[in-house]
């Protein structure tokens with residue numbers, strides 16, 4: 104059969120590749136005629152794209168066309184037969200079943216295509232039948248070719264022998280009666296018979312052929328697994344050079360999804376290798392250029408190829424592109440091009456050059472930071488310029504020389520001045536890092552541990568029935584009732600929502616190659632490590648941020664940019680981004696000389712802890728380790744993404760992240776882009792920059808940042824409850840600071856006097872609006888800005904009405920508390 108020939112060819116070509124690698128590693132005779140000589144081969148590669156490559160075009164003998172017998176071992180198994188006969192008491196079916204019983208096997212029968220497929224899907228691989236007989240005599244009752252196609256489309260069915268039963272009259276009438284059946288995936292067509300002897304012979308022969316096919320499939324699977332785990336980029340095409348198989352390294356380096364159907368290799372590859380492959384050469388080595396999805400420059404790699412076929416004609420072509428150190432380094436660092444954009448040094452890609460990184464070599468590299476170039480350009484511009492221009496440029500250069508380019512300084516213009524003391528307190532505290540610099544208010548410091556004890560919540564009973572199920576069905580709505588979920592799950596919303604979104608809608612288990620049980624354990628332990636005693640930074644906040652990220656990921660812009668693994672990393676980062684938050688700020692921990700502040704040198708204390716603890720918890724126990732099946736490179740990539748996103752939630756870097764995002768994705772109109780942020784001119788979105796990986800990182804950071812503070816952009820009833828919760832947490836911190844005689848980070852946040860409306864107006868004015876405008880336009884979600892504006896207007900009304908403290912606010916809203924009002928309006932915990 105065609106399929107079998109294809110499998111044998113694949114085995115043979117992969118096997119050949121493995122043999123070649125072995126001989127390459129041992130063969131050190133580096134004459135140009137020695138195909139395996141690594142040193143000789145490398146030195147023959149082009150040094151620049153313009154240089155003519157010295158290609159090894161030797162047409163060596165074809166690859167061996169056999170599979171070692173040892174690879175084809177198939178353990179003996181009792182015969183299993185499945186009969187698909189619509190007729191209840193078919194005598195033909197009975198004869199076949201009787202024959203199987205005589206041969207010591209077991210037979211089952213079903214009456215419809217649906218039952219047959221159900222049986223196959225239910226069966227474990229070990230229990231799959233060896234032979235399936237399908238009654239094709241009554242096409243109006245059972246469409247046998249359709250069923251055969253469906254069976255062949257089901258996993259692990261290639262080795263099952265499929266037999267179609269036809270009427271004798273039809274068989275004798277038409278020379279080609281068998282063809283449509285063979286095309287549909289049947290292996291044999293048999294004339295109806297009641298002779299169990301004939302059946303016995305037929306079934307045993309079919310089983311024997313199937314056993315051989317099964318052994319071949321297993322061998323191919325083993326070799327495909329080997330290919331998938333190798334570092335080099337491997338692609339196998341058909342004779343028309345359409346890619347049939349691309350290994351993980353190929354997908355990762357070129358930014359492929361991995362589940363893309365056959366596509367022409369020429370869309371991706373070019374260069375001498377492609378010419379060699381088209382020339383009909385059996386075995387060749389030549390450089391190949393490969394285009395990457397999210398990068399403008401192609402990469403140039405050494406490639407070895409082989410044309411394979413069991414007969415003289417070629418059925419498959421193998422391309423093995425060596426993953427050079429430079430490519431690995433580039434991936435590891437995010438982007439080599441960000442340092443050397445536009446000057447891809449082919450030498451470093453195509454040779455082992457960077458493996459010998461001596462200091463002398465490093466000094467010779469054309470490394471120059473962009474800022475150095477900018478300063479040189481500006482300095483050159485002062486020559487011959489009028490004194491006023493020189494003074495301006497020199498001031499600009501002085502500013503550029505500081506390393507704090509993105510540290511915010513309140514603008515001089517009156518519109519940007521934070522005049523309200525509550526807003527000043529809040530924004531100042533959010534944007535500053537390290538211990539509070541108020542010597543006068545530092546009365547004493549205290550080493551006491553502030554991390555409150557955690558409630559031990561384990562054994563999540565994951566029953567999502569009834570109302571809870573209905574609620575989770577709305578998990579992708581921006582009006583999602585997060586507090587209702589909190590009530591229904593008795594304070595464990597994260598695991599439930601996480602499973603519904605990560606396990607259900609986004610199926611991150613597929614991307615992470617883990618099972619749902621491990622994901623559930625992971626969610627449960629992460630949730631357990633949130634402090635339920637915190638009013639704001641608890642697992643409901645984590646669930647809320649997760650929900651926002653999931654909502655954003657559904658937007659077309661993000662769907663087209665992010666790979667499934669990146670989406671998975673974003674969801675994981677959202678769920679874990681505040682794990683073990685003590686309910687007090689980093690500044691508080693620094694002032695208190697908390698062990699975490701000591702550990703992280705007062706820098707990004709909480710975010711570093713959230714990220715580090717996430718991985719500690721995950722790797723500590725195999726039952727929760729959602730990364731355990733990832734290969735080293737994929738794990739590194741996911742880890743990098745998760746850490747980067749968690750660290751991006753640090754508010755001291757708020758303006759840095761926002762400015763970078765706006766600079767990259769919003770086109771210049773009049774004035775600078777940053778100026779545009781503060782004018783009423785509409786921003787002109789420009790997404791061409793998305794082709795660079797370093798810009799996609801900015802998108803991921805903005806996504807989690809916006810999700811983290813999205814509470815102010817939610818409908819009013821949610822926004823107000825979140826405002827209550829964060830204010831309560833700030834008040835508790837102030838209480839604790841006073842009790843411990845520590846510097847008070849936000850003195851205005853005193854329960855008795857603080858104006859909640861003003862704190863929210865300041866928060867929306869200075870943190871939310873600009874960021875949400877930039878993000879809302881990017882993902883096309885205007886409601887983010889609309890809700891923020893309408894909440895702002897409502898807070899303004901309350902402020903103007905003289906409403907100030909928490910108690911005032913809820914009185915003004917007509918409730919004892921917002922949450923109380925929410926609870927009164929909604930059904931509570933699920934029975």
Ligand SMILES: Nc1ncnc2c1ncn2[C@@H]1O[C@@H]2COP(=O)(O)O[C@H]2[C@H]1O
Pocket residue numbers: 529533681752754811812814815825826829862863866
């Ligand atoms: N509605 C809000 N009002 C005031 N501050 C907020 C609000 N929402 C979030 N924040 C602050 O923004 C911070 C974002 O990072 P964190 O979650 O660590 O801590 C958050 C709070 O300190």
